[in-house]
Amino acid sequence: MSVETPLIGDFQPFPSASAEGSLAGVRVGVVTFPGTLDDRDAMRAVRLAGGTAISLWHGDHDLRGVDAVIIPGGFSYGDYLRAGAISRFAPLMEQITAAATGGPGALPVLGICNGFQVLTEAHLLPGSMIKNNSLHFLCRDQRLRVENADTLWTSDYAAGEEIVVPLKNQDGQFVADERTLDELEGEGRVVFRYVRENPNGSRRDIAGISNAAGNVVGLMPHPEHAVEPGFGPDSSARGEVDLRGGTDGLGIFTSVLKKLVG
């Protein structure tokens, strides 16, 4: 059984942000677990980037033929026990794990916030997240540096480019042992780094990482909340002051669409 996250009004069709019609042929699955919150936002981001968003249900055994998967943010299973710990055992995660580790041409997977936590719990990405140093939930606009612009999810950025996207979580402190951290650095697998201020104590200011093959990426901040003018952060790394005008996150979604078309 696969059911869309119920809506009161269904998604309104709105014009695709992309002129390249071919991107619309790319199907990006967005997974909903019980307690997932940012699924509709991730779907909107895919659509604004020009692609086609497909809703995936955690209890299904079928990836519905999608070309890429986003595990969105939220509090799946309430974040009880540990963030992502229970979701990791969902039937759909078996499909995702198998498809994401399948060698060349493996499924591109992006985990955002809770999705990143699920990916570490599922051992698709190393390390783990513990409580923020402040012990508080923290919501703020966060500046990041794109350290690796060669992944499937970051190719629309230039290496070293800075972006501003919202950050919102309680368990956002990335930790791993020193050896793993060295390995991540050495292999260029640190994809995003906090700049100016480390909001939660993450080791080596790491905000996002990839697996060795580069198809699986996880990050704590929320690029899907910086894709639509008027509903993003107040600022952009491009410097202008604009009311909720920041769309620096859109590149994540256009990156994977273009890669999959190209």
Next chain:
Amino acid sequence: MSKKFNIDTVANAEATPGQALPWAELGLKQNEYDRVVEILGRRPTGAELAMYSVMWSEHCSYKSSKVHLRQFGDKVTDAMKEHLLVGIGENAGVVDIGDGWAVTFKVESHNHPSFVEPYQGAATGVGGIVRDIISMGARPVAVMDPLRFGAIDHPDTARLVHGIVAGIGGYGNSLGLPNIGGEVVFDSSYQGNPLVNALAVGVLRHEDIRLANASGVGNRVVLFGARTGGDGIGGASVLASESFDDAKPSKRPAVQVGDPFAEKVLIECCLELFKASVVEGIQDLGAAGISCATSELASNGDGGMHVELTKVLLRDPTLTPGEILMSESQERMMAVVTPANAAAFEAIMDKWNVEYSWLGEVTDTGRLVIEWDGETIVDVDPRTVAHDGPVYERPYHRPAWLDGVQADSFQGSSPDLRAAVLELMSSPNMCSKDWVTNQFDRYVQGNTALAMPDDAGVIRVDEATGLGVALSTDANGRYSYLNPYEGARLALAEAYRNVATSGAKPLAVTDCLNFGSPEDPEVMWQFAESVRGLADACQELGVPVTGGNVSLYNQTGGVAIHPTPVVGVLGVFDDVARRTPSGWREDGQAIYLLGTTRDELDGSEWANLRGHLGGTPPVVDLAAEKTLAAVLVNSSRDGMIDAAHDLSEGGLAAALSEAALRFGVGARIGIDELCERDGIDPFTALFSESQGRAIVSVPRSEEVRFNDMCTARNYPTLRIGVVDTENSALDVQGHFTLPLDELKEAHEGTLPRHFA
């Protein structure tokens, strides 16, 4: 299998008329108990007593406030009803916002539980109001949280602030509801009685409105969501000892613990039920739990219901029937489903892994009959439980001390203005609330067009057209203390002005009336005056009250809180892209002050900082507020202004500081012409809290048009300065210059200093 209780059946009640019952321990008065006996024509059973006692409590029956609250209905004109789809009396009111869309919104209190257990009290407060919204058939889309704490440096305040803020965030963030605004006020009158009000707003299509009623004889009644535990029935354990046979009852929890995850699942599950059209009516379970849900559903429908109580899934198997009826366990809902839809209902429950139990069915007997193991333990006319509770005309009178207080006007000597602005902006009530609001998710759902620290929260409803709503909540306990009638009108005026400042057209009102004990005639007077003031003001502004909540007995010992009528105003936007932020952005834009400034410092934040509370609050002129709102809404729609910020607590000094800090853009301001025009000194110009005022920034190209509009509407307007992006300072020429860095540090340092 049900536990063996020595239960009190209807047959037993008839057979043992002389049996003493613990009605007094359950909070009933002698006359109330006598009335129950009269209604039933016999003594109640233990279970019936449980139902009547909770449903006739102040909290559920509004027995002290009802006679006053009627004015909200009585003073509604036909014109005000234009946008009302569902008015007062349902779980929440529903307002038409056009294009077939409707919104439902309501504010409620969770004050007492939050004092006992701040985190869980605040969390379950959010949970409760969100269930009200779901039960109307709506998808919740945002929450807000008006809060009041005791003095910032009191030893108990940090405990409450930490717990309550974390609880609001812990629950709301986990539900995926953006928090788009609220209030944080510190005042020693709330020391033993913090106020935790929570507002939720939801969105639905007109055709999806669901009313909580049980109609259709033979339709089935189902309870779903969390299991029923002993939550919230602490005081009712007298019932347990009455009827329990073999073992001692387990302990009853003193507080309720919320499970936001269960509620998030409940939201999605209910929306799927609505979408699939498999429920006829739906009712949330809050205070008074199953007693409330069954009696309200039955009396609002065909009038009868038959329930087998042993079917209720329990978390604690030692609960007695009376306790089950009274339990306030969270995250539960009750629905009425046709037999034909039962399987579809079950499939949706199974998909979301939600537990449910079929309790009974709708009947046409006019009776609510509840059985326990085949024996009748409740047989009542549900209307007598849900609607015919006692109504009191409590005595009230104007406090004798008020004359003295009102005569004691603020007499301050003019301070150094620069230092005064810094002091004001770093004070507990005027400082930045970022430390609080950064703990709330304002982005989730992707529809937040405006949020903290702007004047109103703005949510897009329709992605295709940009149709959306704006919301603001306001109250000023000091104003209400000085004059409760005017205080309530001032609260409405401010919320209305905040919504209009954001560019939305105000449409409807919700309110949460927080007061002391109604048994104190002086408090009762404050209450009566507040309701009268709010109802009158709603009529004058043409915005109806659609629902709300009353919270009484907010006092410690004999000392009541300041009367605090929290007012929430909802406004509508054709396109949220037109919303106006509070801060300046563009160099060279002209800054205008709208409205007239009088010497009105009584009850002000400045007087408060000097430890003074006396005199009379600022004058409210609602006709002027209406004109101001029209100016603000029209100039936003026609693109004449780029920023707007209303003047309220802290006056012009606060508004200028906030407009500058919003985007870190300064301005050059001149106040001498203002002083001359309004006949005031610079100190009054900056700190007076006269109403009906706002500052706006106008692009050069729009100045003529903007001035013409204000002149046409005959609204006082004065150009007081220009936006200055070059010089990062608030420069009040001839008086002082405040570098924004210094102002920001003063503004943002206060809460972290006390609580981080």
Next chain:
Amino acid sequence: MPRIVVDVMPKPEILDPQGKAIAGALPRLGLTGFAGVRQGKRFELEVAGEVTPELLEQARSAASTLLSNPVIEDVTRVEVIQEDAE
């Protein structure tokens, strides 16, 4: 270094959402033998020198004021552990 262990559990009559979620997940892992789960906290207070009776008293006081919330939790144990093993 000797440690004082403090165990804190949700009161039995209080809803334990975390325990409930775990209990719901176990069967999906094929672990069907459990009737319920409750999740509490375990604190280890490290002691620099010797555990004096006065220190144990301090630990008890910490347990009931800071480490537990008496409204919803019970302190179920305050005990000294000498070595790394229990």
Next chain:
Amino acid sequence: MPRIVVDVMPKPEILDPQGKAIAGALPRLGLTGFAGVRQGKRFELEVAGEVTPELLEQARSAASTLLSNPVIEDVTRVEVIQEDAE
């Protein structure tokens, strides 16, 4: 009802922000005798009947797969408790 207790503690090399916050708060309560604090989790798995070796095996499996994350935590105990007391 017998219970199986599972204790899970943060790995020593992982900074424990909660433990750190508690360690910082203790002296403010006048409790100055502790060198450090670590906060972990304690799970109680309720067993309906008897605790069989197979069930204990299930509990161990739950402890290592679900109840702890080996990247940041150690399972420090899996043990049967018969009565309400330890």
